[in-house]
Amino acid sequence: MKTINLRINWFVYSIQILLTALFYILFSSLGVSQVANLIVGASTLFIVTSLLLIQMKKRYVHIDRAGFSYKYLSKTHYLHHDEIAAIKVTKLLGANILSVELKSKKKVMFLFWSVDIEDIQKAAKLFDCELIGEVPSQVKA
Numbered sequence: 001m002k003t004i005n006l007r008i009n010w011f012v013y014s015i016q017i018l019l020t021a022l023f024y025i026l027f028s029s030l031g032v033s034q035v036a037n038l039i040v041g042a043s044t045l046f047i048v049t050s051l052l053l054i055q056m057k058k059r060y061v062h063i064d065r066a067g068f069s070y071k072y073l074s075k076t077h078y079l080h081h082d083e084i085a086a087i088k089v090t091k092l093l094g095a096n097i098l099s100v101e102l103k104s105k106k107k108v109m110f111l112f113w114s115v116d117i118e119d120i121q122k123a124a125k126l127f128d129c130e131l132i133g134e135v136p137s138q139v140k141a
Helices: 010-029 035-055 116-126
Strands: 059-064 067-072 075-080 084-092 095-102 107-110 130-133
Touching: 010 035, 010 095, 035 059, 067 107, 084 116, 116 130
Parallel strands: 084 130
Antiparallel strands: 059 067, 067 075, 084 095, 095 107
């Protein structure tokens, strides 16, 4: 299996921008413009910083034979294939959210990342773990 690089989940970022706009409108109409400006500023800072870190390769998620590797800022984390108990795909507001459950019952969620269902199915088969969630059933002819 070749390395699978997870992509930016633009749908989740779009929802975050939409919610920021709604909160801005709500707080502005209630006359609390300082809170509205704070929400817009903090959200914009988070989104821009997050996307810049991804573009600068300071933030990523890879799946390969060894398992999952993901980097946030300066630290790289590994989820080895023998530690993975299940891979879960959850549909949240139309977006597929990937999470990994380890045998130690720890869960790692990749909210801002997207991957093809076929690639997740290959990874689950390779890691010999359970695949849970919004997975299309395969019809046999």
